[in-house]
Amino acid sequence: MLDRTTRINALYDFYQELLTEKQRSYMEMYYLEDFSLGEISETSNVSRQAIYDNIRRTEQMLEEYEQKLGLYQKFLVRQSLLKEISEIADERNDEQLKMKIEAIIEIE
Amino acid sequence: MLDRTTRINALYDFYQELLTEKQRSYMEMYYLEDFSLGEISETSNVSRQAIYDNIRRTEQMLEEYEQKLGLYQKFLVRQSLLKEISEIADERNDEQLKMKIEAIIEIE
Numbered sequence: 473m474l475d476r477t478t479r480i481n482a483l484y485d486f487y488q489e490l491l492t493e494k495q496r497s498y499m500e501m502y503y504l505e506d507f508s509l510g511e512i513s514e515t516s517n518v519s520r521q522a523i524y525d526n527i528r529r530t531e532q533m534l535e536e537y538e539q540k541l542g543l544y545q546k547f548l549v550r551q552s553l554l555k556e557i558s559e560i561a562d563e564r565n566d567e568q569l570k571m572k573i574e575a576i577i578e579i580e
Numbered sequence: 581m582l583d584r585t586t587r588i589n590a591l592y593d594f595y596q597e598l599l600t601e602k603q604r605s606y607m608e609m610y611y612l613e614d615f616s617l618g619e620i621s622e623t624s625n626v627s628r629q630a631i632y633d634n635i636r637r638t639e640q641m642l643e644e645y646e647q648k649l650g651l652y653q654k655f656l657v658r659q660s661l662l663k664e665i666s667e668i669a670d671e672r673n674d675e676q677l678k679m680k681i682e683a684i685i686e687i688e
Contacts, residue, residue, distance in 0.1 A: 557677065
Protein backbone atom coordinates (compact mmCIF):
# COMPACT_ATOMS: atom_id res chain seq x y z
CA MET A 473 0.00 0.00 0.00
CA LEU A 474 2.84 2.36 0.82
CA ASP A 475 4.50 1.36 -2.46
CA ARG A 476 1.27 2.10 -4.30
CA THR A 477 1.04 5.53 -2.67
CA THR A 478 4.68 6.28 -3.46
CA ARG A 479 4.11 5.35 -7.10
CA ILE A 480 0.95 7.44 -7.44
CA ASN A 481 2.73 10.41 -5.86
CA ALA A 482 5.62 10.02 -8.29
CA LEU A 483 3.33 9.71 -11.32
CA TYR A 484 1.42 12.73 -10.07
CA ASP A 485 4.67 14.73 -9.97
CA PHE A 486 5.30 13.94 -13.63
CA TYR A 487 1.82 14.24 -15.11
CA GLN A 488 -0.17 16.63 -12.92
CA GLU A 489 -0.11 19.30 -15.63
CA LEU A 490 -2.18 17.00 -17.85
CA LEU A 491 -5.00 16.72 -15.27
CA THR A 492 -7.96 19.04 -14.74
CA GLU A 493 -8.04 21.46 -11.81
CA LYS A 494 -10.69 19.34 -10.06
CA GLN A 495 -8.65 16.18 -10.45
CA ARG A 496 -5.59 17.93 -9.05
CA SER A 497 -7.57 19.29 -6.14
CA TYR A 498 -8.89 15.84 -5.07
CA MET A 499 -5.51 14.18 -5.61
CA GLU A 500 -3.73 16.76 -3.48
CA MET A 501 -6.23 16.53 -0.66
CA TYR A 502 -6.17 12.73 -0.71
CA TYR A 503 -2.50 11.98 -1.36
CA LEU A 504 -0.58 15.03 -0.22
CA GLU A 505 -2.70 16.34 2.66
CA ASP A 506 -3.91 12.86 3.66
CA PHE A 507 -7.60 13.80 3.94
CA SER A 508 -10.09 10.91 4.09
CA LEU A 509 -12.70 10.56 1.33
CA GLY A 510 -15.32 11.62 3.91
CA GLU A 511 -13.39 14.79 4.72
CA ILE A 512 -12.91 15.67 1.04
CA SER A 513 -16.64 15.05 0.53
CA GLU A 514 -17.52 17.51 3.31
CA THR A 515 -15.05 20.12 2.10
CA SER A 516 -16.12 19.85 -1.53
CA ASN A 517 -19.85 19.28 -1.08
CA VAL A 518 -19.60 16.30 -3.46
CA SER A 519 -20.60 12.73 -2.61
CA ARG A 520 -17.96 10.41 -1.18
CA GLN A 521 -18.62 7.97 -4.04
CA ALA A 522 -18.10 10.64 -6.73
CA ILE A 523 -14.79 11.63 -5.17
CA TYR A 524 -13.72 8.02 -4.90
CA ASP A 525 -14.57 7.46 -8.60
CA ASN A 526 -12.76 10.62 -9.63
CA ILE A 527 -9.59 9.69 -7.75
CA ARG A 528 -9.59 6.11 -9.08
CA ARG A 529 -10.12 7.39 -12.63
CA THR A 530 -7.30 9.90 -12.18
CA GLU A 531 -4.99 7.13 -10.98
CA GLN A 532 -5.83 5.15 -14.10
CA MET A 533 -5.07 8.18 -16.25
CA LEU A 534 -1.69 8.61 -14.55
CA GLU A 535 -0.88 4.96 -15.27
CA GLU A 536 -1.96 5.41 -18.90
CA TYR A 537 0.27 8.47 -19.30
CA GLU A 538 3.15 6.51 -17.80
CA GLN A 539 2.50 3.64 -20.18
CA LYS A 540 2.62 6.08 -23.10
CA LEU A 541 5.45 8.40 -22.06
CA GLY A 542 7.34 6.39 -19.41
CA LEU A 543 8.70 9.53 -17.73
CA TYR A 544 8.89 7.99 -14.26
CA GLN A 545 10.60 4.84 -15.53
CA LYS A 546 13.14 6.87 -17.53
CA PHE A 547 13.68 9.09 -14.50
CA LEU A 548 14.52 6.08 -12.31
CA VAL A 549 17.00 4.65 -14.82
CA ARG A 550 18.60 8.05 -15.38
CA GLN A 551 18.87 8.76 -11.64
CA SER A 552 20.54 5.43 -11.08
CA LEU A 553 23.12 6.13 -13.79
CA LEU A 554 23.68 9.67 -12.52
CA LYS A 555 24.28 8.25 -9.04
CA GLU A 556 26.98 5.99 -10.49
CA ILE A 557 28.59 8.91 -12.32
CA SER A 558 28.37 10.93 -9.13
CA GLU A 559 30.24 8.19 -7.27
CA ILE A 560 32.95 8.18 -9.92
CA ALA A 561 33.25 11.96 -9.54
CA ASP A 562 33.55 11.51 -5.76
CA GLU A 563 36.25 8.86 -6.12
CA ARG A 564 38.18 11.07 -8.54
CA ASN A 565 37.56 14.08 -6.29
CA ASP A 566 36.50 15.94 -9.45
CA GLU A 567 34.63 19.12 -8.48
CA GLN A 568 33.99 20.24 -12.06
CA LEU A 569 32.31 16.93 -12.83
CA LYS A 570 30.26 16.99 -9.62
CA MET A 571 28.85 20.42 -10.48
CA LYS A 572 27.71 19.28 -13.95
CA ILE A 573 26.04 16.19 -12.49
CA GLU A 574 24.23 18.30 -9.89
CA ALA A 575 22.98 20.53 -12.71
CA ILE A 576 21.54 17.54 -14.60
CA ILE A 577 19.85 16.16 -11.49
CA GLU A 578 18.17 19.53 -10.93
CA ILE A 579 16.52 19.44 -14.36
CA GLU A 580 14.45 16.38 -13.47
CA MET B 581 10.36 27.38 -41.92
CA LEU B 582 13.07 24.75 -41.51
CA ASP B 583 13.31 25.68 -37.81
CA ARG B 584 9.57 25.32 -37.47
CA THR B 585 9.67 21.89 -39.11
CA THR B 586 12.56 20.79 -36.91
CA ARG B 587 10.67 21.88 -33.82
CA ILE B 588 7.44 20.11 -34.82
CA ASN B 589 9.40 16.94 -35.61
CA ALA B 590 11.08 17.09 -32.20
CA LEU B 591 7.80 17.70 -30.37
CA TYR B 592 6.25 14.86 -32.35
CA ASP B 593 9.04 12.54 -31.16
CA PHE B 594 8.23 13.34 -27.55
CA TYR B 595 4.43 13.43 -27.62
CA GLN B 596 3.25 11.22 -30.49
CA GLU B 597 1.95 8.61 -28.04
CA LEU B 598 -0.59 11.15 -26.81
CA LEU B 599 -2.08 11.66 -30.29
CA THR B 600 -4.78 9.64 -32.03
CA GLU B 601 -3.92 7.18 -34.77
CA LYS B 602 -5.41 9.50 -37.40
CA GLN B 603 -3.38 12.45 -36.15
CA ARG B 604 -0.21 10.38 -36.23
CA SER B 605 -0.98 9.17 -39.73
CA TYR B 606 -1.40 12.69 -41.17
CA MET B 607 1.63 14.02 -39.27
CA GLU B 608 3.84 11.22 -40.56
CA MET B 609 2.73 11.64 -44.15
CA TYR B 610 3.15 15.42 -43.99
CA TYR B 611 6.30 15.80 -41.89
CA LEU B 612 8.20 12.55 -42.22
CA GLU B 613 7.31 11.40 -45.73
CA ASP B 614 6.97 14.95 -47.06
CA PHE B 615 3.64 14.40 -48.84
CA SER B 616 1.72 17.50 -49.91
CA LEU B 617 -1.74 18.20 -48.46
CA GLY B 618 -3.18 17.33 -51.88
CA GLU B 619 -1.42 13.97 -51.91
CA ILE B 620 -2.57 13.13 -48.37
CA SER B 621 -6.09 14.15 -49.40
CA GLU B 622 -6.03 11.73 -52.34
CA THR B 623 -4.53 8.88 -50.29
CA SER B 624 -6.95 9.34 -47.40
CA ASN B 625 -10.10 10.29 -49.32
CA VAL B 626 -10.53 13.28 -47.00
CA SER B 627 -10.73 16.92 -48.08
CA ARG B 628 -7.52 18.91 -48.28
CA GLN B 629 -9.01 21.48 -45.87
CA ALA B 630 -9.91 18.83 -43.28
CA ILE B 631 -6.37 17.48 -43.37
CA TYR B 632 -4.91 20.96 -43.11
CA ASP B 633 -7.13 21.68 -40.08
CA ASN B 634 -6.23 18.38 -38.46
CA ILE B 635 -2.50 18.96 -38.87
CA ARG B 636 -2.68 22.55 -37.59
CA ARG B 637 -4.72 21.41 -34.57
CA THR B 638 -2.22 18.61 -33.89
CA GLU B 639 0.66 21.11 -34.01
CA GLN B 640 -1.19 23.23 -31.44
CA MET B 641 -1.66 20.18 -29.23
CA LEU B 642 2.04 19.38 -29.44
CA GLU B 643 2.86 22.93 -28.35
CA GLU B 644 0.36 22.68 -25.50
CA TYR B 645 1.92 19.43 -24.29
CA GLU B 646 5.34 21.04 -24.45
CA GLN B 647 4.07 24.02 -22.47
CA LYS B 648 2.75 21.64 -19.80
CA LEU B 649 5.51 19.02 -19.66
CA GLY B 650 8.50 20.76 -21.27
CA LEU B 651 10.10 17.47 -22.32
CA TYR B 652 11.84 18.91 -25.37
CA GLN B 653 13.20 21.88 -23.45
CA LYS B 654 14.49 19.65 -20.64
CA PHE B 655 15.98 17.33 -23.22
CA LEU B 656 17.94 20.19 -24.82
CA VAL B 657 19.33 21.40 -21.49
CA ARG B 658 20.20 17.87 -20.42
CA GLN B 659 21.90 17.07 -23.72
CA SER B 660 23.97 20.21 -23.48
CA LEU B 661 25.14 19.30 -19.96
CA LEU B 662 25.81 15.70 -20.97
CA LYS B 663 27.91 16.96 -23.84
CA GLU B 664 29.99 19.00 -21.38
CA ILE B 665 30.43 15.97 -19.11
CA SER B 666 31.33 13.91 -22.15
CA GLU B 667 34.05 16.42 -23.04
CA ILE B 668 35.43 16.22 -19.51
CA ALA B 669 35.49 12.42 -19.82
CA ASP B 670 37.34 12.75 -23.12
CA GLU B 671 39.92 15.15 -21.64
CA ARG B 672 40.45 12.81 -18.69
CA ASN B 673 40.51 9.81 -21.05
CA ASP B 674 38.06 8.16 -18.65
CA GLU B 675 36.45 5.14 -20.35
CA GLN B 676 34.28 4.17 -17.38
CA LEU B 677 32.76 7.63 -17.30
CA LYS B 678 32.24 7.71 -21.07
CA MET B 679 30.26 4.46 -20.93
CA LYS B 680 27.93 5.78 -18.23
CA ILE B 681 27.31 8.97 -20.17
CA GLU B 682 26.53 7.00 -23.32
CA ALA B 683 24.01 4.96 -21.31
CA ILE B 684 22.22 8.12 -20.12
CA ILE B 685 22.12 9.59 -23.62
CA GLU B 686 20.50 6.37 -24.88
CA ILE B 687 17.60 6.71 -22.43
CA GLU B 688 16.42 9.94 -24.04
